[in-house]
Amino acid sequence: MHDITSQNLTELIKNIKNKKISSEEVTKCFIENAEKAKTLNCYITEDFDSAINKAKKFDNKPNFNCKLPGIPIAVKDLFCTEGVKTTAGSKILNNFVPTYESTVTQNLWNEGGILLGKLNCDEFAMGSSNETSFFGNVKSPIDKNLVPGGSSGGSASALASNLTPITIGTDTGGSIRQPASFTGTVGLKPTYGSCSRYGIVAFASSLDQAGPMAKNVKDCALLHEIISSYDLKDSTSIDFKRNSYSEHLTNNIKGKKIGIPKEYRVDDMPKEIEDLWIKGIEDIKECGAETIDISLPHTSYALPTYYIVAPAEASSNLARYDGVKYGFRVNGENLNDMYEKTRSEGFGDEVKRRIMIGTYVLSSGYYDAYYLKAQKVRKLIKNDFDEAYKKVDAILTPSTPSSAFKIGEKTNDPVSMYLNDIFTVPVNLAGLPGISIPAGLDKKGYPLGLQIIGKAFDEQNLLNIAYAMEEKINFKNNIKEWWIK
Amino acid sequence: MSKTTGEYLITREKNIYEVVIGLEVHAQVLSNSKLFSSSSTKFGAEPNTQVSLVDAAFPGMLPVINEYCIRQAIKTGIGLKAKINNRSIFDRKNYFYADLPQGYQISQYKYPIVGEGTVILDMPYGQREIGIERLHLEQDAGKSIHDIDPQSTFVDLNRSGVALMEIVSKPDLRSLDEVNFYIKKLRSIMRYLGTCDGNMQEGSLRADVNVSVKKKGIKNLGIRCEIKNVNSIKFMQMAIVFEANRQVDLIEKGKKIDQETRLFDTKKNETRSMRSKEDAHDYRYFPDPDLLPLELKNDFIQKIKSEIPELPDEKKKRFIDKFNLSSYEANILVSDKETSEYFEKVIKNSDVKLSTNWITGELFALLNENDLGIAQSPISAENLSKLINLIKDGTISGKIAKTVFELMANGDKDPQKIVEEKGLKQQSDPKTLELLIDKVIAENPDKVKEYKSGKEKLFGFFVGQTMKVSDGKANPKLVNDILKKKL
Numbered sequence: 001m002h003d004i005t006s007q008n009l010t011e012l013i014k015n016i017k018n019k020k021i022s023s024e025e026v027t028k029c030f031i032e033n034a035e036k037a038k039t040l041n042c043y044i045t046e047d048f049d050s051a052i053n054k055a056k057k058f059d060n061k062p063n064f065n066c067k068l069p070g071i072p073i074a075v076k077d078l079f080c081t082e083g084v085k086t087t088a089g090s091k092i093l094n095n096f097v098p099t100y101e102s103t104v105t106q107n108l109w110n111e112g113g114i115l116l117g118k119l120n121c122d123e124f125a126m127g128s129s130n131e132t133s134f135f136g137n138v139k140s141p142i143d144k145n146l147v148p149g150g151s152s153g154g155s156a157s158a159l160a161s162n163l164t165p166i167t168i169g170t171d172t173g174g175s176i177r178q179p180a181s182f183t184g185t186v187g188l189k190p191t192y193g194s195c196s197r198y199g200i201v202a203f204a205s206s207l208d209q210a211g212p213m214a215k216n217v218k219d220c221a222l223l224h225e226i227i228s229s230y231d232l233k234d235s236t237s238i239d240f241k242r243n244s245y246s247e248h249l250t251n252n253i254k255g256k257k258i259g260i261p262k263e264y265r266v267d268d269m270p271k272e273i274e275d276l277w278i279k280g281i282e283d284i285k286e287c288g289a290e291t292i293d294i295s296l297p298h299t300s301y302a303l304p305t306y307y308i309v310a311p312a313e314a315s316s317n318l319a320r321y322d323g324v325k326y327g328f329r330v331n332g333e334n335l336n337d338m339y340e341k342t343r344s345e346g347f348g349d350e351v352k353r354r355i356m357i358g359t360y361v362l363s364s365g366y367y368d369a370y371y372l373k374a375q376k377v378r379k380l381i382k383n384d385f386d387e388a389y390k391k392v393d394a395i396l397t398p399s400t401p402s403s404a405f406k407i408g409e410k411t412n413d414p415v416s417m418y419l420n421d422i423f424t425v426p427v428n429l430a431g432l433p434g435i436s437i438p439a440g441l442d443k444k445g446y447p448l449g450l451q452i453i454g455k456a457f458d459e460q461n462l463l464n465i466a467y468a469m470e471e472k473i474n475f476k477n478n479i480k481e482w483w484i485k
Numbered sequence: 486m487s488k489t490t491g492e493y494l495i496t497r498e499k500n501i502y503e504v505v506i507g508l509e510v511h512a513q514v515l516s517n518s519k520l521f522s523s524s525s526t527k528f529g530a531e532p533n534t535q536v537s538l539v540d541a542a543f544p545g546m547l548p549v550i551n552e553y554c555i556r557q558a559i560k561t562g563i564g565l566k567a568k569i570n571n572r573s574i575f576d577r578k579n580y581f582y583a584d585l586p587q588g589y590q591i592s593q594y595k596y597p598i599v600g601e602g603t604v605i606l607d608m609p610y611g612q613r614e615i616g617i618e619r620l621h622l623e624q625d626a627g628k629s630i631h632d633i634d635p636q637s638t639f640v641d642l643n644r645s646g647v648a649l650m651e652i653v654s655k656p657d658l659r660s661l662d663e664v665n666f667y668i669k670k671l672r673s674i675m676r677y678l679g680t681c682d683g684n685m686q687e688g689s690l691r692a693d694v695n696v697s698v699k700k701k702g703i704k705n706l707g708i709r710c711e712i713k714n715v716n717s718i719k720f721m722q723m724a725i726v727f728e729a730n731r732q733v734d735l736i737e738k739g740k741k742i743d744q745e746t747r748l749f750d751t752k753k754n755e756t757r758s759m760r761s762k763e764d765a766h767d768y769r770y771f772p773d774p775d776l777l778p779l780e781l782k783n784d785f786i787q788k789i790k791s792e793i794p795e796l797p798d799e800k801k802k803r804f805i806d807k808f809n810l811s812s813y814e815a816n817i818l819v820s821d822k823e824t825s826e827y828f829e830k831v832i833k834n835s836d837v838k839l840s841t842n843w844i845t846g847e848l849f850a851l852l853n854e855n856d857l858g859i860a861q862s863p864i865s866a867e868n869l870s871k872l873i874n875l876i877k878d879g880t881i882s883g884k885i886a887k888t889v890f891e892l893m894a895n896g897d898k899d900p901q902k903i904v905e906e907k908g909l910k911q912q913s914d915p916k917t918l919e920l921l922i923d924k925v926i927a928e929n930p931d932k933v934k935e936y937k938s939g940k941e942k943l944f945g946f947f948v949g950q951t952m953k954v955s956d957g958k959a960n961p962k963l964v965n966d967i968l969k970k971k972l
Contacts, residue, residue, distance in 0.1 A: 080544060080545045086544070088544070093544065096544065098543070098544070098545075099538075100538060100543070102545060197545070197547060198545065198546075198547055199545040199546075200545050201544045201545050202544070202545065202775075204774070205774035205775050206774035232549065233547060233549060234547050234549075235547065235548065235549055235550065235775060235776050235777055236774075236775065236776075236777060312771060313774055315579075315769075316577050316579050316588070316589055316769070316771070318588075319579060319581065319587065319588020319589060320542040320544070320586060320587050320588050322581060322583075322588060324583050324586070324640065325541055325542065325543075325586055326543065335582075335583055335638070336581075339581055359769065362579070362769035362770075362771055363767055363769060364767050364769075367769075367771075371771060
């Protein structure tokens with residue numbers, strides 16, 4: 001059993017196609033793992049019975065031409081799934097069952113994927129530790145005291161602990177890459193407009209992007225080519241030629257120019273991270289690429305800019321959760337009283353904090369000083385990348401300024417929590433693709449990730465570099481299955 | 486109100502005040518589907534039957550712009566002789582209300598689709614040019630219904646997401662008449678263009694009215710109050726009268742006018758404060774990140790321009806130049822698109838002068854009496870044209886024509902047939918008429934004597950008698966000629 005679930009996606013597909021294993025077997029194995037891993041708290045909603053039925057159905061009438069033939073997949077609970085409760089990790093959507101399917105998940109099912117269930121995440125994807133979920137924090141398979149990162153913490157944890165062969169998350173400021181880095185997995189934040197946002201519970205519309213999370217770069221490439229599609233239902237979806245990324249994947253990156261931005265050497269960065277980066281630079285050179293020192297001068301403004309833009313959009317996006325139409329409601333004396341009670345009880349602290357920040361920065365008298373200025377800085381940050389990409393093909397940085405921290409360690413220090421996203425947010429602000437790949441372990445044995453940032457729509461190149469690096473680094477995760485008694 | 490300048494002036498003991506009015510007209514875009522969703526916009530459907538997931542703001546739902554509504558807004562902008570902006574931006578106007586599912590209205594704030602333009606009003610005292618500040622697109626909200634249940638408010642989202650054009654005038658209107666003419670002109674332009682049906686009963690056309698007053702002759706505008714959501718011209722005028730006088734009274738008492746939003750209570754005929762400037766909503770406008778800026782290429786705009794039909798101002802000019810109509814007649818005929826089309830159909834084969842008189846006279850009276858639009862006219866343009874030709878060629882007299890017209894109104898028959906069937910043909914044979922006239926003269930020797938002794942007024946008596954004995958069918962012109970000779 002364990003043998004099956006530790007297989008990567010490519011192996012599973014091969015074995016199903018060769019009829020060595022059935023979809024039902026595979027599905028049951030992952031479900032069995034999940035039953036044993038309740039303590040990780042990865043799932044908000046399990047859809048296991050339905051998954052087994054679908055797997056049986058697949059086995060009765062298998063279609064081996066699809067890209068995910070009978071592959072069971074658990075997804076972040078931010079994707080609306082038809083007939084399956086979708087909560088966004090919030091009490092306010094505790095009882096919400098969509099009648100529609102997000103485009104990204106629909107793309108999975110169209111290719112033969114089977115929904116296992118909905119994975120835990122920070123409430124409305126607001127968090128870097130998966131501690132803001134109404135459904136409780138997720139534990140990292142790396143160590144029971146560690147956070148898995150966030151907001152796609154349930155996804156990262158489920159993937160690393162073999163509860164799902166692949167998964168999808170969403171990344172607004174690092175929510176795929178940071179948990180991937182913390183759990184020793186691969187996570188890609190695609191170019192803005194590559195994956196449709198239709199049917200994904202919105203956090204910050206101009207930054208949100210769904211993306212693949214996998215155990216290796218090849219799986220990640222395959223999953224990305226499945227979920228990325230042009231969608232008329234999302235006005236910000238972009239119509240560009242999408243590759244068969246997995247087919248075109250190559251480790252030949254000879255002559256590629258890789259930028260090393262000096263501004264990412266931040267104060268107080270642990271030596272381990274610095275060393276990891278230096279090692280990464282050596283590795284990438286050995287893969288045949290050339291490194292070039294570059295400057296992204298506005299990097300230090302990225303985090304404050306992000307924490308204006310994202311909450312501003314969130315404050316407006318979350319206005320629809322008012323108890324009137326769907327979701328959680330507390331009755332009140334009158335309409336305003338109902339709003340107040342519903343939203344006070346329905347939202348958690350971090351969400352409220354961001355709604356307040358967002359409301360403040362958009363208020364008349366403050367708009368110019370905060371929101372408008374942030375938009376201008378955002379443009380400067382994007383210009384930095386545009387300038388850099390005149391000289392280089394991609395950029396190499398650490399994924400996070402530290403390895404995973406302890407549960408509760410940063411709960412009362414939001415700013416220190418926000419600092420976790422320091423290397424990932426500039427990528428979202430610029431709408432670029434970024435991938436985190438596992439690159440080593442710190443002295444406590446916790447995974448560390450390297451981030452490769454690409455040009456817009458250049459996911460193929462990005463994946464190729466990651467693929468070459470992956471081979472070179474040959475990372476081995478150190479997971480001891482402590483949750484199995 | 487002074488007739489010569491048209492200004493609405495309010496006179497108090499020592500001062501004369503001018504009233505300054507600006508209108509923000511909300512016109513529903515004529516479109517089968519909503520601004521950002523494919524739900525139907527049909528009026529009068531069962532509550533909540535025309536609501537998509539987007540209109541109800543379900544999680545993860547995204548707006549997708551309806552290109553047809555964009556075209557409609559551009560057309561309207563062209564009709565307002567306005568600048569069409571190549572780049573406009575949709576913003577979110579944030580506020581909480583039960584009938585606003587998203588918690589924000591998608592509107593256009595700093596960068597509207599249409600910029601400055603002009604509307605020309607033909608006032609009795611001359612032409613007035615009213616400046617248009619802008620036209621922007623926005624979503625309508627749903628409807629809160631408070632009177633079904635004493636405890637709860639019910640919400641109908643059928644209107645939620647319907648496309649509206651907000652047309653903002655400059656504070657150029659100076660009287661109640663100008664408000665009336667302005668609304669009618671806007672309505673006329675949009676109906677010509679097919680961009681708004683202008684149906685005020687169904688709420689397709691509503692306005693926020695901005696009113697301020699200032700002492701006559703002073704340049705600077707006074708502090709204005711905005712009266713929200715008034716849905717008929719009559720109510721707009723009533724609201725303006727009340728509001729202007731309220732403001733004048735305050736100034737006369739030495740009090741300050743607060744800039745505020747007010748409501749018009751149609752039952753009490755008064756405006757009441759809704760919220761002051763201090764309590765004004767902070768709408769936290771910001772560009773909607775779900776929608777990209779709307780970029781319009783020049784050839785796209787040009788293409789729409791080339792499809793614009795002749796509009797009232799141009800049509801009026803053509804009617805005056807080509808058909809020699811008076812400005813007054815032309816105005817009446819072009820104010821409504823269907824009327825102008827009816828007119829053009831009639832004059833295709835008929836005399837212009839007679840056609841103008843019959844349409845603006847008999848036909849309009851008939852339509853008014855029965856509360857009908859010209860589209861529902863019981864008399865078709867073809868048949869009216871035939872009737873006019875019967876008058877013109879002397880087959881029937883004008884008087885008989887009125888009888889025929891009435892018969893036509895009751896069944897839309899061919900006037901030719903009516904004349905033949907009822908034997909209403911005019912008697913134009915001089916010999917037959919002479920016989921009739923001889924008889925009249927012979928029967929009235931006293932009157933003949935009086936006439937010959939100088940009582941010339943009696944000529945009319947002889948005409949009348951002749952018409953009477955001919956059952957009204959005698960050709961009046963011939964009767965006149967023969968009578969003159971015989972007497």
